Amino acid sequence: MDVILEGLTKAFQLLASLDREVLGIAWLSLKVSGLATLFSLVIGLSVGTLVALSSFPGKKILVSVVNTGMGLPPVVVGLFVSIMLWRNGPLGYLELLYTPTAIIIAQTVIATPIVMGVTIGAMQNLPANLRLQILALGATRAQMVWMLIKEARLPLMAGVMAGFGGVISEVGASIMVGGNVRGYTRVLTTATVMETGRGNFDMAIALSVILLLFCFAVNYILTYIQQRERPR
Template sequence: MEMIWQGILAALRLLITGDPEVMEITLLTLRVSTIGTLISLLIGIPFGTVLALKAFPGRRVVLSIVNTGMGLPPVVVGLWVSIFLWRSGPFGFLNIMYTPTAIIIAQAIIASPIVAALTCAALQQTNPKLRLQIKALGATRLQYVWLLLKEVRYSLLAAIIAGFGAIVSEIGASMAVGGNIQGQTRVLTTATVLEVSKGNFDIAIALSIILCLLAYGATLCLTLLQQKQQGGA
């Protein structure tokens, strides 16, 4: 119990004093997770929309793969991204291994299936009568898709929350492609594991508390936005 209190006090001390290293790690965590989430939205929403609204051969197989991707182990993603970005890999010439860019790529891959699957599920649950009504009003294909996405906007915000939550808390991919390099690729999850391995449980608890506060803060903002829009609908 004493160790837990020491961790809480250490977290308060680090936050109040604005420890430079902790602030750097926290800001990097927020930056890569936010960019990774945005990229996953650019990939996942269009892909999920196509899966929901377009009939094509093998659609159910693709949908099952996307649904499986929702539980894709981050360490597996980290492994394959490492293989492709390694110096001898297909994209080794980019020289982005062990950089924040590599972490962003891995995290975007982790979150994209989540966003795509939730987008597809939301669109498939729309009222068929609404679809017919939109078409009857002479909407173009783009207008048709836009109106349906607008109809499920609350579910899309839930998809954003789920995607962000999945990548801000993952460690396997970040460790594999980032290398946990101090001042360059060290994020809150990898820093926590490092402190645990060193036996610094008070600092590890402090970092874990900061990570939870970061995740909660971001999720709270999205939830408030979701509820505000829902209340104004």
């Protein structure tokens, strides 16, 4: 138990003293996972809406594939992204392996199916007549889609939160494609693994506490947006 107390003390010390290395690690985590979530939101929301609102042969199979992707293991993504980005791999000329960009790519791949799957589910859950009604009131197609997205925003925000939670807490892909390079690709999760390996348990606990605080802060903001009253 002492070790947890020491860790908590250390966490507040590090935060209070604005330890530069820790702040850098925390900022990188937020940046990388935030960008990955945003990219996955753009891709997931647009493709998900398109799939949900149209009907075509093979739709069930496609939706099943997306839903399977919601549980995509980060290490599997990490492995395939590394192989693609190897110097002598197909995308080696980009020289992206062991960079923050590589982590963003991998995390986007992890989060996109989550956002997309939730989007499809949320859109299909709206009453079918809603579309007709909106169109009957004279809305353009784009206006209709926008209104539907607004109508489904509760589950959509839940999807964004799940996506962000998934990527900021994953360690497998980050360590494989990022390499845990000090001051460059070291994020909160990979730093926690390393400090545990070094026996710096207080530091590892401190990093975990910071990670939890982050998740809470981001989810608090998202929940606030989700739960707020509609502007009148």
